[in-house]
Amino acid sequence: MKPGYGGFDTVRQGDRLVLQAMGHWLVASVAALDAGLRGIETAGARSVLFDLSHIEGLDTVGAWLLLRTCRAFERRGVAASIENVPEAFGPLLDQVARNEPSPPAAARRRLHHTVLEGIQFVGEATVELLLMARELLNFFGLVCVTMMRVWWQPSRLRVASLVAQMQRTGVSALPIVGLLSFLIGVVLTFQGADQLRRFGAEIFAVNLLGIGVLRELGGLMTAVIVAGRSGSAFTAELGAMQVNEEIDAMRTLGLDPVEILVLPRLFGLFLVLPLLTFYADVMALIGGALMSWAALGIPLAAFLRQLHDAILGWTLWLGLVKAPFFAATIALVGCHAGLRVSRSAESVGRLTTLSVVQSIFLVIVIDALFSILFSTLHV
Amino acid sequence: MSDGRSGELAAPIIHVRGLVTRIGGRVLHENLDLDVHPGEVLGVVGGSGSGKSVLLRTIVGLARPVAGEVEVFGEALRLLSDARRRALEARWGVLFQDGALFSSMTVAQNIAVPLREQLYLPQRLMDEIAALKIALVGLPPDAGAKFPAELSGGMRKRAGLARALALDPQLLFLDEPTAGLDPIAAGDFDTLIRDLQTSLGLTVFMVTHDLDSLAAICDRIAVLVDKRLIIGTMAELLRHPDPWIQAYFHGPRGRAALGERMTSSGG
Numbered sequence: 307m308k309p310g311y312g313g314f315d316t317v318r319q320g321d322r323l324v325l326q327a328m329g330h331w332l333v334a335s336v337a338a339l340d341a342g343l344r345g346i347e348t349a350g351a352r353s354v355l356f357d358l359s360h361i362e363g364l365d366t367v368g369a370w371l372l373l374r375t376c377r378a379f380e381r382r383g384v385a386a387s388i389e390n391v392p393e394a395f396g397p398l399l400d401q402v403a404r405n406e407p408s409p410p411a412a413a414r415r416r417l418h419h420t421v422l423e424g425i426q427f428v429g430e431a432t433v434e435l436l437l438m439a440r441e442l443l444n445f446f447g448l449v450c451v452t453m454m455r456v457w458w459q460p461s462r463l464r465v466a467s468l469v470a471q472m473q474r475t476g477v478s479a480l481p482i483v484g485l486l487s488f489l490i491g492v493v494l495t496f497q498g499a500d501q502l503r504r505f506g507a508e509i510f511a512v513n514l515l516g517i518g519v520l521r522e523l524g525g526l527m528t529a530v531i532v533a534g535r536s537g538s539a540f541t542a543e544l545g546a547m548q549v550n551e552e553i554d555a556m557r558t559l560g561l562d563p564v565e566i567l568v569l570p571r572l573f574g575l576f577l578v579l580p581l582l583t584f585y586a587d588v589m590a591l592i593g594g595a596l597m598s599w600a601a602l603g604i605p606l607a608a609f610l611r612q613l614h615d616a617i618l619g620w621t622l623w624l625g626l627v628k629a630p631f632f633a634a635t636i637a638l639v640g641c642h643a644g645l646r647v648s649r650s651a652e653s654v655g656r657l658t659t660l661s662v663v664q665s666i667f668l669v670i671v672i673d674a675l676f677s678i679l680f681s682t683l684h685v
Numbered sequence: 686m687s688d689g690r691s692g693e694l695a696a697p698i699i700h701v702r703g704l705v706t707r708i709g710g711r712v713l714h715e716n717l718d719l720d721v722h723p724g725e726v727l728g729v730v731g732g733s734g735s736g737k738s739v740l741l742r743t744i745v746g747l748a749r750p751v752a753g754e755v756e757v758f759g760e761a762l763r764l765l766s767d768a769r770r771r772a773l774e775a776r777w778g779v780l781f782q783d784g785a786l787f788s789s790m791t792v793a794q795n796i797a798v799p800l801r802e803q804l805y806l807p808q809r810l811m812d813e814i815a816a817l818k819i820a821l822v823g824l825p826p827d828a829g830a831k832f833p834a835e836l837s838g839g840m841r842k843r844a845g846l847a848r849a850l851a852l853d854p855q856l857l858f859l860d861e862p863t864a865g866l867d868p869i870a871a872g873d874f875d876t877l878i879r880d881l882q883t884s885l886g887l888t889v890f891m892v893t894h895d896l897d898s899l900a901a902i903c904d905r906i907a908v909l910v911d912k913r914l915i916i917g918t919m920a921e922l923l924r925h926p927d928p929w930i931q932a933y934f935h936g937p938r939g940r941a942a943l944g945e946r947m948t949s950s951g952g
Contacts, residue, residue, distance in 0.1 A: 333804065333814070333853050334775075340810045365853035366885065370817045394886075401884035407816035408826055650788040650834040 312339055312368070316346070323351040325375075328360045331368025339368075343375045354379050359390035369395070369402040377406075445642045449572065452564045464570050471574030475536040476582055483531055487519075487586035490527060491593025494518060499602050508602055512609055513616035515594040520617060524587040525625045526673055529632035532579060533665040537640035540571055541661040544644025545654040553645070563645070572637040579633035580626050587625065624685065628676050632669050639665040696759055698723050698856055698888050699744060704753035706736065706743055713739050715912040717753070723855075726882055726889040727916075728899045730933065731909030737892045738782075740909070741858055744890070745779055746770070757856070775803045777856040778849030782864065784841035786833040792819065792844045793829035799851045818847040823877055839870040843877075850881070857882075859891040863898050875901045896939055908933070 312335045315326040325346070331339065348354065356372055358364075376386035391399060456462050498511035544567060547553050553563050591613070598604040604612075643661035647653050699721035706714045713736030721727050731737045742748040744755055746762045755762055760773060786795050793815040800811050819829050822843040833841055842862060849857060862878065863871035879902040882889055893899060899906055900919060907916045910929045917925065923934055933939055 333800070337804065337806050337810070340807060366817060366821065366850070367814055367853060370813065374813065397884035398886075401821070401880070402817065405817070405820035405823075407813070407820040648834060650832075652789040653834075 312336065312363075314339075314342070318349075318351070321350070321352040323348060323354045324357055325354065326357050326360060327372070328362075330363035331361060331371065332363050332365045333367040336367050336371060339371060343371055344378075346375070348379065348382065348384050351384065353385040353387070356386070356388040357390050358388060358392060358395070361392065361395070364395045364398060366398065366402055369399050370406075372399070373403055373406055441646075442639065442642055445645075446638055448564060449568055449638065452562065452569060456565065456569060462565060463573070464566060467566070467570040468574050471570050472578050474539075475532065475571075475575050476578030479532060479535055479582060480585065482535070483528055483582055483586050484589045486531060487524065487527060487589040488593035490523060491515060491519060491590035491595075492597045494523070494590075495594040495597040496601060499598075509604065509608070509612055511602070512594070512598060512604070512612040515591070516613050516616045517621065519590040519594070520587055520621045520625045522625065522673070524590055525583045525628050525632065526669070528579065528583045528586045529629070529636065529669045530666055532575070532582065532633075533636045533640075533669060534662055536575065537636045537665045538658050538662050540637065540640030541644040541647075541658045542654060544641055545647035545657060548645065548647040549649050549651065549654060551649075568637075568641045568645075571641055572634065575633040575637045576630055579636075580629040583626055583629040584622075587622065620685065624680060628673065631672055631676075635668045635672060636665045639668065697721055698758060699890065700754075700756040700759070701744065702754050704740075704743065704755065705751045706739055706748065707751050708736075708739060708748075712912060714743075714750075714909075717913055719907065719914055719916070721888060721890055723888050724886060725904040726879070726891065726902050728903035728906045729890070729892045729909065729914075730894065730899065730906060732929070735909045736912075737909055738860055741779075741860055741890065741892050745774075745777065745858060771803070775799070775852050776854055777858060778852065778854040779858040780842070780845045780849045780860065780862060782860045783838070784833065784845030786841060786844055786848065788833050791830055791832055792824070792836070792847070795833070795844065796829075796848045796851050799848065803852060814851070815847075818850055819844075821850065821881065822847045823873070839866050839874070842866070842874065846877075850885075853885070855886070856888045856890070859889060859893075861892055861894060863893065863895045868897075871895060871897065872901075878902055896934075 312327075312329040312331045314328060317324040317326060323346075329335075354376070356376070358372075372388060376388065379386040388399070495511050495515050498514040499508045502508050502510050502514075544553070547567075553567075556563050556566065595606060595609050598609050599606060640661045643657040643664070647657050697720040699719065701717060701719040704714050704717040704719075705712065717740070719740075729737050729740065739748055743750050744757065749763075758773060758776060760769070762770065762773070765773065786792070787798065790798070793812065796815040796818050797811045800806055800814060806814075815829060816826065819826065824840060824843050824847065828836065828840060828844065833844065836844060846859075846862075859878070863874050866874060875898050878889065878891075881887060882902070889902075891898070891903065903919070905916055905918055906922055907914045908922065908925075908927075908930050910927055915922070915925060915927060915930065922930055925931070
């Protein structure tokens with residue numbers, strides 16, 4: 307579309323100011339007009355008249371500019387009128403005049419804006435965090451109650467769904483968990499040996515690897531990966547169902563969304579995460595063994611002997627016992643966030659982010675609590 | 686409105702010849718022809734899944750036809766450069782079924798999106814334009830600061846219409862504008878569209894299932910049967926021998942909606 311020129315001439319006739327509108331007053335050409343119209347000086351004129359006889363094009367925005375300028379004059383005590391409206395534009399001008407928006411009160415909000423809003427934001431975020439913690443606890447209770455019900459009637463557990471969840475959260479995660487754990491093993495061994503070489507104690511890099519991976523890193527890494535992979539998937543799946551009103555539909559059909567959607571995900575992850583953790587431990591040790599042999603010249607037999615000396619019978623179990631707790635946390639946080647989604651695409655995204663951040667945070671907190679527990683138990 | 690903006694367009698605004706579209710291996714339109722003239726309201730009806738929405742999407746360039754030519758404002762969409770295409774898109778507005786508002790923005794921000802993308806305007810003027818459009822479509826002034834999720838279905842449609850009208854288009858595409866509204870809201874919406882159409886001089890291409898809208902605001906009606914369009918005024922279509930058209934307009938709901946009109950033409 308040709309933007310076309312739009313403008314106006316100012317003519318003084320006695321104590322009357324005539325504004326001769328010309329050309330195209332269209333949204334595409336109006337940017338320049340806007341400032342000009344705001345800056346008109348009445349210079350003592352008693353009345354202002356808009357003459358539209360030379361106007362060629364007009365749309366709602368052009369019409370609005372005319373009316374806005376008239377209103378501005380009227381507020382200053384100058385009578386304003388629009389005359390010689392071409393026939394074609396009559397209905398348009400009427401339509402806009404009928405629906406003239408009230409002048410915006412936007413400018414007034416600015417003042418103490420930033421400081422107050424900052425304080426308000428902190429307050430709101432704090433309250434929301436506390437409410438969320440309470441809600442999560444509530445949800446945990448609800449899931450426990452539902453679990454009891456399923457305990458008495460095991461036939462209510464959806465086995466097919468459970469197996470599908472185990473496949474998706476466990477089997478499909480094997481490549482990424484395996485690769486990352488292997489690399490962790492490689493890096494840990496190499497860096498450990500590099501430091502311990504100064505004492506001539508390279509061989510103790512194996513101890514570092516064994517204890518570090520089995521007690522802490524294997525479980526933690528796996529939980530973080532699974533929180534990113536599956537926790538986010540839980541939230542997005544349930545969230546999309548929420549947007550689609552599928553969860554409401556379930557409720558009206560007498561189906562319990564917690565029983566059908568949450569329990570299979572929870573049990574699935576509960577069963578799978580310890581296995582994944584064990585697998586991650588093994589992969590990390592393989593990585594470490596490979597690194598010891600390739601870079602440090604420790605043969606496999608020596609590596610195994612050193613590892614056997616370093617780790618006690620329960621070292622592996624100290625790592626594995628945490629996995630079910632991590633699993634429950636990830637599944638609960640993910641499902642809870644999914645069920646909190648309101649009916650908009652934006653909230654799915656926001657809650658998915660929140661669920662991943664929260665579950666990783668909680669996983670690390672739980673890990674720290676376990677460390678304290680173990681140290682008080684002297685294990 | 687034969688003003689400066691549409692004076693050069695005596696020819697049809699939408700010109701479709703020999704259109705063939707296929708979705709998932711199923712042929713929806715075969716050699717479909719259509720002309721929409723400046724200043725008219727065309728209603729498109731057809732059975733569910735007959736391809737009404739696909740026709741709309743093909744005309745605005747969201748779906749690709751297998752064959753045939755589609756010209757809007759005398760220009761073939763497929764042959765245009767990106768810049769020309771954007772300029773052309775500024776001349777039409779589309780209202781999607783549920784408004785399709787961007788859910789992360791307020792209504793006023795939604796309306797400002799096309800203004801921001803197509804033009805360079807001062808922020809203050811954009812706010813004013815948004816407020817004007819909100820008033821034009823009959824929303825309360827405080828709707829501008831709300832998010833789409835906070836609005837009812839009817840209000841979302843009005844907000845969608847406000848966004849479609851943001852650039853003062855000459856051509857308006859409406860996809861089932863009254864679906865899902867209660868009869869009173871639907872009636873209001875019809876009046877609003879007719880009202881804006883006459884005062885702004887719009888050409889309207891409307892896909893609808895609503896017999897009341899068809900009777901109330903459409904100048905011509907295009908019926909999608911057997912992959913082609915049968916176009917005529919209401920009176921012509923009422924006499925058309927095609928069985929689907931007969932069933933559509935003379936079924937119980939059709940008779941109820943058109944009762945007034947038929948008795949008046951009979952008497």
